Amino acid sequence: MNKVFVAGHRGMVGSAIVRQLEQRADVEVVTRSRNELDLTNQQAVADFFAKENIEQVYLAAAKVGGIHANNTYPAEFIYQNLMIECNIIHSAYKSGVKHLLFLGSSCIYPKMAEQPMKETALLTGTLEETNEPYAIAKIAGIKLCESYNRQYGLDYRSVMPTNLYGPHDNFHPENSHVIPALLRRFHEATLRGDKQVAAWGSGKPMREFLHVDDMAAASIHVMELDKATYDTNTSAMLSHINVGTGVDCTIRELVETVAKVTGFSGDIVWDTTKPDGAPRKLMDVSRLADLGWRYNYNLEEGLKDAYQWFLDNQDNFRS
Template identity: 80%
Template sequence: MSVTKQKRVFVAGHRGMVGSAIVRQLENRDDIELVMRTSSELDLTNQKAVGEFFAEQGIDEVYLAAAKVGGIHANNTYPAEFIYQNLMIESNIIHAAHVNGVQNLLFLGSSCIYPKLAEQPMTESALLTGLLEETNEPYAISKIAGIKLCESYNRQYGRNYRSVMPTNLYGMNDNFHPANSHVIPAIMRRFHEAKLNGDKEVVVWGTGTPMREFLYVDDMAAASVHVMELDDETYQVNTQPMLSHINVGTGLDCTIREMAETMAKVVGFEGDIAFDTTKPDGTPRKLMDVSRLADLGWQYQVSLEEGLSVTYQWFLENQDSFRG
């Protein structure tokens, strides 16, 4: 009786929100052997260390979910770290994968790659058609570079390096730092602490009018595995050499005010919601056109309220240990 050889799959960034969700998708698969390293075990910004790791490990596939991420405040405050660390991580991993014969890789980007004033909903073809949003331009440029790295290795060497661009993600293992996190974890923590303190009001940055699309991270992980495992013919029919990335989202959006009201309901905060209009709003609207992914056979499953409820339960169970 023959035994099928397991694929050795490296999930870069397995402790992060997206990487850990991908691990949850793959960890019970009989055909996959997961390979994971913490940042203390492998510095992904170190080219020599990453090269040696790939040379030694016999990796078959890579999910490149490792990245330095943060919200508007973090992007504004640490632009050098955001562009340098992300460029180094993706360059080292993609190049080392190629040098060591890894044919299949999935790069995870971000919807911030699209122009600030891109036509809505944003299609994949909007890339590089206008100016980026100023507050996260360095991060966005690093993610655009990742897409182009994948395209370039595909075009020159025939690799199968694919890219997915998620909308705004949230979920278990998110960063709940009060200043350096994305909007959902920051507001969830703010509402939770306000409820505990008996506050009568919670202040949310901006006007509350920007439109945002939110995707639960386990949906993102399921989409990532779906795209990675599409056969070449199906994938290539739905992509083009210079348009290789695929949007991942719900195709639905809401205002920040509506999201905050849903958050208050989930957390159980019964006070008022105020908006600090001296703080930046960021991009007026960010909605992804996900028709391409739908044509490839995938749609989201988790509603915003359901996803927030699961995330809040995780938050309650992990308050003493969450990042930030």
């Protein structure tokens, strides 16, 4: 039986990975809460790995947030993410863990990267200013895995997801990402009987979204690829793999679908005084497709699932 440590098991991605791994009879899932194990504490992490005899690691733990949080807490974002990555990857190596999967973010790519964004775009231009500290930490995680593989002959892999959503997302009114923020806003507008809801910008920018259960499935797929297959599709200069649908939609289409899913029948008013952001952010997922994986959820099905989870857990989102 494989003993698998999922770091960040209470987060959106980590919890999805745990749900899928727990369905397998040949896997013993190991988790630790933040109170049980401080991943920013080097000695605590080293002691954990020395004791537990872990065979595989999914490194899904991270400090995450939207534009507001990234702008407000840049030092926390770069420090905590760097410490978590360094401690886990180094302690995994020291304790003999041969297989590790690091989960990054599409924000590693340059602000003006050619669309769709290929893995080769990494480090070819300036990052988006609002989340640069977080992006730099995620790039460091990729390079840690790459460097430990080169020097110690390990098999540490990295996957870079597009925008994620789904069960266990953050529905905080200020610190959440676009889909949970919209689901909550339209849900509350429907309950109040509002005649209209304001949406930011023009609605023209295009974005790609991936349901977190698909992300978990892709992560496990990449982790479990035999080394020959993985190495055939991964060179030393391409030590990470994009994960997404390869399909995007306009923000207008997203907002209209959220309104449909939440039952909002009023008007949507576009506040064009608010910024649009980058015109398009789409991942090139051809390498992952070549490795035999494709997503399951289309956007409307995924939003229905995420909204149902919100409804089932909304008592936790009163703030």
